[in-house]
Amino acid sequence: xxxxxxxxxxxxxxxxxxxxxxxxxxxxxxxxxxxxxxxxxxxxxxxxxxxxxxxxxxxxxxxxxxxxxxxxxxxxxxxxxxxxxxxxxxxxxxxxxxxxxxxxxxxxxxxxxxxxxxxxxxxxxxxxxxxxxxxxxxxxxxxxxxxxxxxxxxxxxxxxxxxxxxxxxxxxxxxxxxxxxxxxxxxxxxxxxxxxxxxxxxxxxxxxxxxxxxxxxxxxxxxxxxxxxxxxxxxxxxxxxxxxxxxxxxxxxxxxxxxxxxxxxxxxxxxxxxxxxxxxxxxxxxxxxxxxxxxxxxxxxxxxxxxxxxxxxxxxxxxxxxxxxxxxxxxxxxxxxxxxxxxxxxxxxxxxxxxxxxxxxxxxxxxxxxxxxxxxxxxxxxxxxxxxxxxxxxxxxxxxxxxxxxxxxxxxxxxxxxxxxxxxxxxxxxxxxxxxxxxxxxxxxxxxxxxxxxxxxxxxxxxxxxxxxxxxxxxxxxxxxxxxxxxxxxxxxxxxxxxxxxxxxxxxxxxxxxxxxxxxxxxxxxxxxxxxxxxxxxxxxxxxxxxxxxxxxxxxxxxxxxxxxxxxxxxxxxxxxxxxxxxxxxxxxxxxxxxxxxxxxxxxxxxxxxxxxxxxxxxxxxxxx
Numbered sequence: 001x002x003x004x005x006x007x008x009x010x011x012x013x014x015x016x017x018x019x020x021x022x023x024x025x026x027x028x029x030x031x032x033x034x035x036x037x038x039x040x041x042x043x044x045x046x047x048x049x050x051x052x053x054x055x056x057x058x059x060x061x062x063x064x065x066x067x068x069x070x071x072x073x074x075x076x077x078x079x080x081x082x083x084x085x086x087x088x089x090x091x092x093x094x095x096x097x098x099x100x101x102x103x104x105x106x107x108x109x110x111x112x113x114x115x116x117x118x119x120x121x122x123x124x125x126x127x128x129x130x131x132x133x134x135x136x137x138x139x140x141x142x143x144x145x146x147x148x149x150x151x152x153x154x155x156x157x158x159x160x161x162x163x164x165x166x167x168x169x170x171x172x173x174x175x176x177x178x179x180x181x182x183x184x185x186x187x188x189x190x191x192x193x194x195x196x197x198x199x200x201x202x203x204x205x206x207x208x209x210x211x212x213x214x215x216x217x218x219x220x221x222x223x224x225x226x227x228x229x230x231x232x233x234x235x236x237x238x239x240x241x242x243x244x245x246x247x248x249x250x251x252x253x254x255x256x257x258x259x260x261x262x263x264x265x266x267x268x269x270x271x272x273x274x275x276x277x278x279x280x281x282x283x284x285x286x287x288x289x290x291x292x293x294x295x296x297x298x299x300x301x302x303x304x305x306x307x308x309x310x311x312x313x314x315x316x317x318x319x320x321x322x323x324x325x326x327x328x329x330x331x332x333x334x335x336x337x338x339x340x341x342x343x344x345x346x347x348x349x350x351x352x353x354x355x356x357x358x359x360x361x362x363x364x365x366x367x368x369x370x371x372x373x374x375x376x377x378x379x380x381x382x383x384x385x386x387x388x389x390x391x392x393x394x395x396x397x398x399x400x401x402x403x404x405x406x407x408x409x410x411x412x413x414x415x416x417x418x419x420x421x422x423x424x425x426x427x428x429x430x431x432x433x434x435x436x437x438x439x440x441x442x443x444x445x446x447x448x449x450x451x452x453x454x455x456x457x458x459x460x461x462x463x464x465x466x467x468x469x470x471x472x473x474x475x476x477x478x479x480x481x482x483x484x485x486x487x488x489x490x491x492x493x494x495x496x497x498x499x500x501x502x503x504x505x506x507x508x509x510x511x512x513x514x515x516x517x518x519x520x521x522x523x524x525x526x527x528x529x530x531x532x533x534x535x536x537x538x539x540x541x542x543x544x545x546x547x548x549x550x551x552x553x554x555x556x557x558x559x560x561x562x563x564x565x566x567x568x569x570x571x572x573x574x575x576x577x578x579x580x581x582x583x584x585x586x587x588x589x590x591x592x593x594x595x596x597x598x599x600x601x602x603x604x605x606x607x608x609x610x611x612x613x614x615x616x617x618x619x620x621x622x623x624x625x
Contacts, residue, residue: 095158102156109580110149117145147592151579155595156572159603164564167610172557175616180540181550189536192520193554196452197500200492200514203458203465205507205542206524207444207472208434212343214350215415218260218406219428220399222324231425232324238381239327243357262402328428330355332420335375335383338365343418343432370459370484370510372418384421388429389461389482391419395426403429414467416460436471442621443544444472450551454478455495457488459510488514505547522547549618560613564606571602 040046046059116122123144125137169187176183183189204210222232333351336344337359352359362375362383372386384391388407392399407417407429415431447454456472457480458465465481480491488504492514495502504511504518507525515521515534523535525542539546575598577583579590590598 095161098158106149106152109152113145113148148581151590151592151595154592155575155579155599157599160568160606163606165561167607168557168560171610171613175613179549181546182538185536189520190554190557192501193551194558195501196503198453198495199503200455200457202506202511203468206505207437207440207468209437212346212432212434215433216431219328220262231422231427234381235327235331235422238379239330242360262400326355330357331383334359334377335385337361339373382423388417388419391421391426399426411461411463414464416464441472446548457483457491459483485510485513489517492517552619
């Protein structure tokens with residue numbers, strides 16, 4: 001499909017951009033709270049109802065009808081509006097007792113007035129007729145007795161009680177949807193959201209942007225006789241074959257990142273300080289000689305340091321290192337092609353630039369939840385990509401101590417370190433660091449001020465998790481690091497054992513068990529896949545401010561519901577005595593016509609009070625950190 005400027009995509013379609021030279025700017029009105037135009041590139045998802053502001057765009061329709069985001073949002077809102085909140089049980093119980101109670105009160109009213117009028121003769125006919133003449137006085141007397149009981153039945157209609165909860169829930173879910181908050185489980189999350197006392201936040205994609213960037217790489221330098229070295233032998237052979245099949249020639253290595261090389265422990269010189277470092281710079285000697293120096297503590301300088309391969313010429317060592325680095329990135333990127341982990345996209349993007357050879361989809365792929373992945377590349381090359389701790393523990397004794405030291409240094413700097421093993425031999429590690437999400441610190445501070453205890457649960461290592469926690473203002477005692485999906489569930493249940501309402505916020509598949517276990521599960525950043533079965537609330541955008549808005553909206557909704565209940569009870573408490581004729585002696589009476597009007601006004605008042613939620617304004621953060 002081809003769309004040009006000012007054209008609108010159909011609401012019941014979801015499409016993706018096809019490769020094109022032009023970069024269109026589209027305005028999406030379905031999934032954004034503010035209709036700000038955003039540029040789109042090939043592969044981006046286009047929501048139905050978006051407008052092409054400038055340029056032209058070719059789209060491929062991928063979803064139709066009920067599969068589109070708009071239809072899913074509509075379905076969620078309808079389901080939410082038809083569900084019942086726990087607070088509705090109060091109205092159900094009262095209505096269950098209210099109706100027979102009012103019938104009994106009406107019968108009692110008839111009985112009392114019958115005794116007063118017919119038995120005791122306490123009410124003279126002149127009072128009943130108000131001084132007027134009547135041709136059927138006995139009929140007027142009977143109507144006088146029946147009128148009070150009938151008025152009780154008319155004015156005490158429980159419509160206000162029945163409308164108190166559903167009208168508020170309907171208005172609140174509609175407001176939430178307009179703010180990018182989808183309430184999946186109906187009225188229950190709205191009530192629980194006002195009672196949350198502890199909240200568990202995932203790190204990646206929740207407190208951070210979820211877009212980590214590569215900040216460094218370390219690799220074990222292959223020996224000059226790499227043909228006989230396990231791991232490197234198979235990797236280089238597969239890499240050469242793949243590149244020759246695709247291009248027919250070798251491609252020169254060019255990248256802005258520099259890899260730190262560590263000598264293979266089997267080839268360390270027999271001296272006290274075997275690490276001979278040199279810095280690639282114009283000041284190096286023309287003969288390719290190396291200059292000894294100390295390892296720099298600063299990260300930027302440490303990445304510039306490279307290890308010279310002992311016993312080899314400088315140019316030959318440089319060529320081997322370049323080819324080995326390309327091969328390592330090629331294997332890493334190819335293995336991550338089939339992964340859906342947040343780190344995978346960045347790894348694949350960097351690998352495509354560094355390898356300078358087309359990546360190949362693995363022949364087999366296995367995702368080990370909470371650990372890493374196992375892939376088999378063409379030719380039977382087994383590649384494992386996982387956390388550095390997992391890889392290094394499995395390959396104990398197959399790597400130099402300097403590799404583990406590099407990993408620990410980067411962990412203390414808050415980086416996430418993943419490792420790659422080829423044929424069960426660790427060959428290198430990559431350090432990645434994520435940025436703090438906008439307003440994350442301010443949102444955490446706002447939650448704390450609201451009396452909500454904030455916890456962080458992450459599958460990342462302890463140092464990285466604690467660094468993010470410090471930046472966000474979360475106490476280190478409330479940080480659970482290196483957590484598997486089962487560990488996150490245990491954390492949620494442990495907090496639930498303290499008899500408090502616990503909310504869990506996450507954005508990945510690993511968080512699904514914990515989302516289901518929590519009293520209130522919140523999926524964040526699921527704009528293109530809103531049918532998250534484990535979550536009660538879906539935040540379309542990856543913005544913690546939407547979470548604050550939901551909590552605030554929940555409190556206002558519950559206040560509205562209880563106000564409606566209070567009004568309904570107060571109305572009946574005041575109207576029933578008057579309707580029953582308790583103040584007849586003081587000439588204060590209620591006719592059936594007035595009773596009907598008051599009952600209708602009571603119901604309309606409840607509806608109008610609930611509709612005031614339509615004017616809801618999301619809270620502004622007191623500060624932006």
